[in-house]
Amino acid sequence: MTAVTVRLPDGSTKEFEPGTTALEFARSIGPRLAKAAVAATFDGQPVDLSRALPDGAEVTVVTATTPLGREVLRHSTAHVLAQAVLRLWPGAHFAIGPVIEDGFYYDFELPSGAHFTDEDLERIALEMRAIMAEDQPFVRHEHSIAEGLELFGDQPFKREIIEAVGAGQDEVDAVSEGAGEHGVSTYWNSPAFTDLCRGPHVPGTGTLGHFALMRVAGAYWRGDEKRQQLQRIYGTAWESEDALAEHLHRLEEAEKRDHRKLGVELDLFSFPHELGGGLAVWHPKGGIVRKLMEDYSRQRHQDGGYEFVFTPHLANANLFETSGHLGFYKDGMYPPMEMDNGTYYPKPMNCPMHCLIFASRQRSYRELPLRLFELGTVYRYERAGTLHGMMRIRGFTQDDSHIYCTEEQLGDEITSLLDFVMSVLRAFGFSEFTANLSTKDPDKYVGSDEIWDKATEALRQALERHGLPYEIKEGDAAFYGPKIDIDVRDAIGRTWQLSTIQCDFNHPERFDLEYVGADNARHRPIMLHRALFGSIERFFAILVEHFAGALPTWLAPEQVRVLGVRDDHQGYADQVAHDLRSLGIRVEVDPATEPLGARIRKAKMLKIPYILVVGDDDVAAGTVGVNRRGSERPDRGVPVAEFTTALLDEVAERTVPETADDAVAG
């Protein structure tokens, strides 16, 4: 037989005897590479290390520290999890076990409807370690579909996956699970355990070990609420004990930023039981932040040519019949109230009422675009299990704007809207944005194809002009028009969907909105929905988490705290505070009833941007000691005027602090 020739990533070629495996290939490059290898790729396709090199392919070795390598580790660990569960619960059925961000899960159905408990996790982890100690090989086999069905005769979920392919259904899941049109692939670990899988896997279970089982959860089979609920176990796995520890540490850090925790610690808001689920009260410290957010928002809207409107919290059912909300979203609305002259609902959206304002008199093209803005509080019945602090709540306030414009104005209006939205988000400290453009669902839409195309193109151009990276989500638009959603990236890399700009061809129709054009004829306006923060509550929560509670000075509930070193500095401390307060600074004085160190600590824990310490030297010289949030050491002897000027400047500029952990940890 002739030798096989493969290409290396650096472009060079190498010859091997036929049948040489990827692992032997790695060894030929270096023993350390071979040791670190968990899989390989042939022409970009991930494969097991035991695969023979194909002639002419480009071959790379996948190590555990790469994203693909971690996927292999996690996927292999998921198999061991399944094996352990099947050992501990004979007769259990196993479903799917994919890799997810930072980990994996596996879904099971336990015999006689049993459920996993938290204690079970420990037993399962122990069993997994035993399997890893046995260093079982992952041996790949290929079967026909019929053989696959036979092999998994007592595993209904595996059979369903295979049958889905056999029936010619387009099943992305099935492919990643190892079932394809040409047959199925399996991995055999031991006589007692074979799993359906595409692979690749590490050579043996002994390669694994740096994992943790995180939690148990219920999950619907195929993600379908109407189908049976399976028992899911989430886990994470890494290439080393250090990497695992780091991951767990990152989770802890994220927990410290949790707005619900910080909401209590910083006295921002609460969810009193007496109020009911999903309903919040804002405490004074959260309240001032909200007021500042709203003040800024109102100012920007005023500057941006918006007009302010106000609408009630309730409306007659007829209004929501007209708008279509009762038809489409009744389940998400609060139940109705019967009153003497009709049925009333708490409003789930502001748009119907804004349409009434538009329709209140005859409109001229000269008035367009008409931009209506309201901080409108809405109520939505969110299902109990979906509530999440301020992020997902039943009563919340939208910074809601509806813009009525002509078809010709659509392009410019969308572009300026996008400018406006991003500029406001930047002021709150976000700098990384991505967008999604959702296009027509061909099976469900209203309006002409022509207007859809035109609007979609206007949205796309606005994104292009802005240089905003975006993805197109085909068919993801609501039935009434295409939309842009804007995601921001926060300080620890999470993305949040915030703003949305939606075209609406339906509401103007339903409310029979018209304007008189320059041609003296009546025309239908186009309506744009635009939420910027989305929900004030949710945006506030995201801000708190983004800054880990250390809000920028302009937003901080308490901007400055003045501490006298001794009692007899109280007069001077009061004077400094009084002067700052008269300039609009939010400042408090903490009297010397406790040692200075204790009072510093208290102020630091509240993440107050500036702590001013004043003692004998300061009284004599008219200075303050400035202890700035995030700085290593205090700055002694700063003239009051100097501090004040810099502070006022920082507030006026809305300077955003560094959000890295080390900057806000203090």
Place this chain on the structure above:
RNA sequence: GCCUGGGUAGCUCAGUCGGUAGAGCAACGCACUCGUAAUGCGUAGGUCAGGAGUUCGAUUCUCCUCCCAGGCUCCA
């Protein structure tokens, strides 16, 4: 809504194999008067989420309800 785990002082938690509870921090009072992340002593604070049942007796066991956490589903 579904699955798992929870609910004990304002917060974080311990405890009660069934005999109505405890710590640290916070709060309040007194003393201390201090130069950059915890001064000392004392006081007060609980329908042990709510309701029903079993029991001589329930915070503890059982059931129901509410709420919270993590998921699933949903999110105009």
